[in-house]
Amino acid sequence: MSRPLRENLVVDDENGQSWVRCAKCSTTLSPVDEDWKTGCSVVVTAPTTAGPHRQLMLGKIAFEERYCPGCGTLVDVTFLEV
Amino acid sequence: MTQATAVDPVTVEILSHRLHQIAKEMGATLELVGGTVNTTQMHDYMASLYRANGEILATGESMPWHVACAGFTVKKILERFGEDNVNPDDVFLLNDPYVSAIHQSDVYIVSPIHFEGELVGWSASFVHVMDIGAMTPGGETPAATEITQEGLRIPGIKLIDQGKIREDVFDSIINMTRQPQMVALDINCQIAGNNVAKRRIQELYARFGSELMQAVSSEMIKGSEQVLRRRLSGIPDGKWSEVGDVESGENHWRMMVTLEKHGDELLFDFTGTGEQASTGINLPYHATFGCCFDGIVSTIAYDLPKNHGLFKPINMVVPEGTLLNVTYPAPVSLNTTSGGAMAKFLVHSALIQMLSGSEEWRHEVIAPSLGGRLGRTAGINQHGVYYASSLAQPALSGGGAIDGADGVDSSALTYLIAPNIEWMEANAPLLFLFRRHAQDAQGPGKYRGGAGAEMAFTIYNAPEKKLHGVAFGVAGLRNGGRGIFGGYPAAPSVLVHMHDTDVREHLGRNELPQDMEELSGEPEVLGYCTFDLKEDDVLYYMLRQGGGFGDPLDRDPELIERDLADRFISPEAARAVYGAVLAEDDPTTVDRTATEELRQELRATRLGGAK
Ligand SMILES: [Zn+2]
Numbered sequence: 001m002s003r004p005l006r007e008n009l010v011v012d013d014e015n016g017q018s019w020v021r022c023a024k025c026s027t028t029l030s031p032v033d034e035d036w037k038t039g040c041s042v043v044v045t046a047p048t049t050a051g052p053h054r055q056l057m058l059g060k061i062a063f064e065e066r067y068c069p070g071c072g073t074l075v076d077v078t079f080l081e082v
Numbered sequence: 083m084t085q086a087t088a089v090d091p092v093t094v095e096i097l098s099h100r101l102h103q104i105a106k107e108m109g110a111t112l113e114l115v116g117g118t119v120n121t122t123q124m125h126d127y128m129a130s131l132y133r134a135n136g137e138i139l140a141t142g143e144s145m146p147w148h149v150a151c152a153g154f155t156v157k158k159i160l161e162r163f164g165e166d167n168v169n170p171d172d173v174f175l176l177n178d179p180y181v182s183a184i185h186q187s188d189v190y191i192v193s194p195i196h197f198e199g200e201l202v203g204w205s206a207s208f209v210h211v212m213d214i215g216a217m218t219p220g221g222e223t224p225a226a227t228e229i230t231q232e233g234l235r236i237p238g239i240k241l242i243d244q245g246k247i248r249e250d251v252f253d254s255i256i257n258m259t260r261q262p263q264m265v266a267l268d269i270n271c272q273i274a275g276n277n278v279a280k281r282r283i284q285e286l287y288a289r290f291g292s293e294l295m296q297a298v299s300s301e302m303i304k305g306s307e308q309v310l311r312r313r314l315s316g317i318p319d320g321k322w323s324e325v326g327d328v329e330s331g332e333n334h335w336r337m338m339v340t341l342e343k344h345g346d347e348l349l350f351d352f353t354g355t356g357e358q359a360s361t362g363i364n365l366p367y368h369a370t371f372g373c374c375f376d377g378i379v380s381t382i383a384y385d386l387p388k389n390h391g392l393f394k395p396i397n398m399v400v401p402e403g404t405l406l407n408v409t410y411p412a413p414v415s416l417n418t419t420s421g422g423a424m425a426k427f428l429v430h431s432a433l434i435q436m437l438s439g440s441e442e443w444r445h446e447v448i449a450p451s452l453g454g455r456l457g458r459t460a461g462i463n464q465h466g467v468y469y470a471s472s473l474a475q476p477a478l479s480g481g482g483a484i485d486g487a488d489g490v491d492s493s494a495l496t497y498l499i500a501p502n503i504e505w506m507e508a509n510a511p512l513l514f515l516f517r518r519h520a521q522d523a524q525g526p527g528k529y530r531g532g533a534g535a536e537m538a539f540t541i542y543n544a545p546e547k548k549l550h551g552v553a554f555g556v557a558g559l560r561n562g563g564r565g566i567f568g569g570y571p572a573a574p575s576v577l578v579h580m581h582d583t584d585v586r587e588h589l590g591r592n593e594l595p596q597d598m599e600e601l602s603g604e605p606e607v608l609g610y611c612t613f614d615l616k617e618d619d620v621l622y623y624m625l626r627q628g629g630g631f632g633d634p635l636d637r638d639p640e641l642i643e644r645d646l647a648d649r650f651i652s653p654e655a656a657r658a659v660y661g662a663v664l665a666e667d668d669p670t671t672v673d674r675t676a677t678e679e680l681r682q683e684l685r686a687t688r689l690g691g692a693k
Contacts, residue, residue, distance in 0.1 A: 006438055007485065007528070007567035007632045043691050051522035051655045053573035053624070056607060057559045063570070065688075072685030074568040074633040079560050 008073050027070030040066035089297045097298045104282040105131050105142035112275030118264050120210045123501035124474040129275050132156050132204040137390035143497050146379040147372025152206040154182035154368045155190045162238045170196040173242035178235045179414045184369045186233045187214045187221030193276035197287040205279035207272040212264040219460035219470035222554040223415045224610040227360045232415040234258045307391030311346035319343050322435035324428040329558030330609040337424050341432035350374045351399040352406050362413035363421035370406040377429035419555040423453035449482030451563040454575025454626030456555030464511045464543040474501040480532030480628035482563050489532030489628030513542035515594050522655045527569030527630025528637050533650050534625035540585050549615045553577045553608035562626040569630025577608045578622040635661045635681045639672035646670050
C-alpha cells in the first residue's frame with residue numbers, strides 16, 4: 001500500500017516493512033523510521049540559483065539541495081552557512 | 083449529549099457574530115478618530131473584547147499576540163487596582179513589558195464594561211503610538227542596552243476616573259514624548275474605540291440580559307476549545323524541533339523550540355534558547371506565550387473564533403533569563419520585529435512539521451516566513467514640524483506558497499494595510515522613486531511564494547536637508563520566506579542606504595530613476611542601527627517575499643506564462659529556475675515540448691553534480 005508523505009514523497013508498506021520512496025520514480029530513500037534525507041543526492045548551490053536579488057548572500061550563505069537520486073526531483077532546500 | 087447546554091446553539095451563533103461585529107466596529111472607530119500613520123495608513127493597532135476576568139471573548143482583525151497580551155493586561159489591572167477600584171467609565175493605561183505589554187511603544191488602553199453596577203467585561207486596544215520618549219524617535223532603539231533607555235514605562239495607571247479624564251496624568255504622559263499631539267491622538271482614538279464597544283455591549287446586555295450574555299460567552303469559548311482539541315486529537319502525536327538565529331551583522335542570537343503533542347495538548351518548550359541580550363530583541367514571557375497563540379491561530383485554528391478557548395491546549399516552558407523570558411533591566415524595544423518574529427517563525431515551523439504528518443492537514447501547510455526589514459524616518463518635515471514616522475509598508479509583503487496555490491502577492495499580513503504613497507509624501511519630506519512588485523525575488527517552486535514590494539525614496543523639501551533614520555525589523559540574509567517540500571527560500575528583505583548618489587541630477591532632468599542600477603553611489607546594507615539620510619542619499623527597501631512550495635521544475639507552464647505577463651518573473655529566470663523554454667517568436671509563450679526536454683536535461687544535470 002502506498003500513502004502520500006509530503007510533496008513528491010510516499011510511504012510504501014511492503015511485507016510488514018515501510019519505506020519512504022519518491023512518488024515519481026519509486027526510488028527508495030530510507031526505511032520510514034529513519035531520516036529520508038540521508039537517501040537523497042545532495043548538491044550545494046549558490047543562492048543565485050533561485051534568481052537574482054540574492055547577490056548579497058554570495059560567499060556567506062549557500063543552498064543545500066536534496067534530490068531523489070533516481071529522477072532528480074528536488075525535495076528539500078535548506079540554508080547552509082559558508 | 084453528556085452535558086446540558088444552557089443556551090441554544092442558534093442564539094450562541096447569532097450573538098457571537100454580534101460580538102465580533104462590535105470588535106470590528108471598535109477598530110473602525112479607532113481608525114476614524116485616529117490620524118497617525120500607524121492607525122490610518124498601516125493598521126498597527128488591535129481592538130478586542132474580554133470577559134470580566136480578562137479571558138478573550140471576541141477579536142477584530144488584530145494581531146493575535148496583542149490580543150493575548152491585552153487580556154493579560156486586564157488581569158494585571160484587576161490585580162493592581164482590585165475590582166472594588168474598577169468603576170464604571172474608568173479607563174486604564176499600561177505599557178510596561180515587565181508587567182504584560184510587549185514593548186513600550188505598544189500602549190494598551192483597557193476599559194471596564196459595567197452593566198447594572200456589575201463588571202461584565204472589558205474593551206481593550208493597543209496602538210503603536212508615534213513616540214514613547216525612548217533614546218530613538220518612534221520607540222525602536224537599536225543602541226539601548228537596558229529598558230530605561232527605551233521610553234516611559236507605565237505598569238498600570240487610571241487615565242479616566244469614572245468618566246472624568248485625569249488631565250494632569252494625560253498631559254504628563256504625552257509631554258514625555260517627542261510628538262505630544264500625535265500621541266494624544268493615538269490615545270484618544272483608542273479611548274473612542276473602547277467607548278463604542280462598551281456602549282454596544284451594554285446595549286446587548288440591556289436587550290438580552292446578563293445571564294444569557296454570560297452563558298453565550300462561556301459557550302463561545304467552550305466551542306473554540308472543543309473544536310481545537312478535536313482537531314489536535316486527529317493529528318499523530320510526536321515531537322518536532324526548530325532552531326534559528328536572530329542576526330544583525332556579526333551578532334547571532336540562538337532561539338529554539340521543541341513542540342510536543344500528546345492527544346489534544348501541545349507543549350512548546352523553548353529550552354536551548356540563548357541568554358537574554360543587551361540589544362532590545364528580548365521577549366517577556368507573556369509575549370512568548372502570545373507567539374504560541376499566534377501560531378495556533380494562523381494554522382490549525384485559522385477559521386475558529388479567536389477567543390480564550392484556543393489558549394487552553396497550550397502549555398509552555400521558557401527558561402528565565404533567556405531571550406524569550408527576559409528579566410529586568412534588559413531592553414526589549416526591537417522585540418516585536420526581531421526576537422518576536424523569530425519566535426513566531428519557530429512556532430509556526432514546528433506546527434507545520436506537526437501538520438505535515440496529518441493526511442487531513444498537510445494540504446493546509448503554508449511556507450513560513452521569518453518576516454522582513456522595517457524602518458522609520460524622523461526630523462523636521464516640509465511643514466516645519468517635527469515628525470517621526472514608520473515607513474509603514476509591511477502589508478505589501480509576499481505570502482508563502484501552499485499546496486495548490488501560489489503565495490498571496492503583496493498582502494501577506496492580513497491585519498495590516500498598505501499606506502497611500504501620496505499620504506506618506508504629504509506628511510513626511512520624502513519622494514518615492516518607485517514602489518512595485520519585486521521581480522524574481524519570490525521563492526521559486528511548483529507554487530511560487532507571493533511577490534512583495536520593493537521601493538526606493540530620497541528626501542525632498544526637508545528644511546534641514548537631512549533626516550534621521552532607524553533600521554529595525556528582521557535583519558540578516560536569511561529573513562523572509564522559507565521554501566517547503568523542495569521550494570526555494572525567497573530573496574532576503576533588505577534596507578540599503580545608498581550614499582552620495584546622483585539622484586538630484588536625475589530629478590533636475592525631471593527623471594525619476596526606476597532602477598537602482600541607474601544611480602551612482604555607495605551601497606550600505608543596514609543592520610539594527612540609526613543613520614542620517616542626506617539629500618544625495620537614497621534608501622532602497624525590499625520587503626519580505628514568500629517562500630516556494632515543491633520543485634520549480636514541476637511548475638505548470640501556464641502559470642509561468644501568467645508570471646511573465648505580470649512581470650513577476652523575468653524571461654531569464656523562467657529558463658534558469660523553472661526550466662521553461664520560451665517560444666522564439668513570442669517570449670510570453672512557453673514551448674511545452676522544448677520545456678519538457680530541457681527539464682529532463684536539468685534533472686539529469688542535478689544528479690550529475692550530486693554527492
Ligand atoms: Zn524520483
